[in-house]
Amino acid sequence: MKVGATFVVMWSSGFVGATLGTRAAAADTLLAWRYLAAAVLLLGLVGLRSLRLSGPAWGRQVALGGLIQCGYLGGIVTGVGLGVPAGTAALVAALQPLVVATAAGPLLGERTTRRQRHGLALGLVGVTLVVAGDLTGGGAPAWAYLLPVGGMLALSGGTLLERHWNPREPLLDALAAQTTVAAVLFISAAALAGHLRPPADPSFWWAVAWVVVLSTFGGYGTYLAVLRRYGATRVSTLLYLTPPTTAIWALVMFGEQPRPLALGGFVICAGAVRLVLGRGGRSRDTVAP
Secondary structure: OHHHHHHHHHHHHHHHHHHHHHOOOOHHHHHHHHHHHHHHHHHHHHHOOOOOOOHHHHHHHHHHHHHHHHHHHHHHHHHHHOOOOHHHHHHHHOOHHHHHHHHHHHHHOOOOOHHHHHHHHHHHHHHHHHHHHHOOOOOOOHHHHHHHHHHHHHHHHHHHHHHHHOOOOOHHHHHHHHHHHHHHHHHHHHHHOOOOOOOOOHHHHHHHHHHHHHHHHHHHHHHHHHHHHHOHHHHHHHHHHHHHHHHHHHHHHHOOOOOHHHHHHHHHHHHHHHHHHOHHHOOOOOOOO
16 A cells, blocks of 8 residues: 555654744744645646535535644644643544544444454554653643644544545545635634744745645645545554654654664554554455555
8 A cells, every 4th residue: 555655654744844844933833834835836736627616515625624634733733832742742643543443433334353453552552652752741731731632533523524425526626625724724823823924044934845745745635545545444543653654754854863662662553553454454344455
């Protein structure tokens, strides 16, 4: 499943881009300019053949963009900005495959086998080991910890809704519509907070280019592709591979050495995904590659 591997690499790039961008500006400034640039580019690409979505289609994409992009990123990034440790936020986000797998059976008919359920639980153990070094108390108020939870639930809800609706809009049209919705919301939020003006630092624009190309086009584009082709449980399970992949990104980009405990978590995450997605773990209701 080459598109699945691409999804993991591209989705993980977002954490690196966030680190690069927030060194020069506030998180909401980065999100606003990321989505403004991405929306302009995507609407330009789609405009070559015109973006034609019906009223109901726009309604679906507004809901999906609000959940998958605004709700998820807004909850995670804002929580970390308020002092929630990044490792804690990552661990909360890692609950998403369990939430989706639990709901996908009754809602979508994507039933999991016992082996898959064991793999999902094992994946959470692996992620815990990967982020264990960053599980500190932090200085955030207690309510701020609800923001990553809300972000995780938003991504879970959007994943389930997209699979349930099974929209027929072309992938590029859907991504353009969702990104436009996110751009409007993030620009409005940054403007209200007085953070819309970008810094003059060239590193900020390098970070914007990074997250637009790799994280929005690559990450969310392949997310929708994998979700539409393979189902909610499978795309969510691949998220277990994002903390190890992010650690590799951090090693290459910032020279951050992973802790020995994290190395064991890498192996466990890989084994967990193999249990869920391997031939023996495939349920009869899940679309096979």
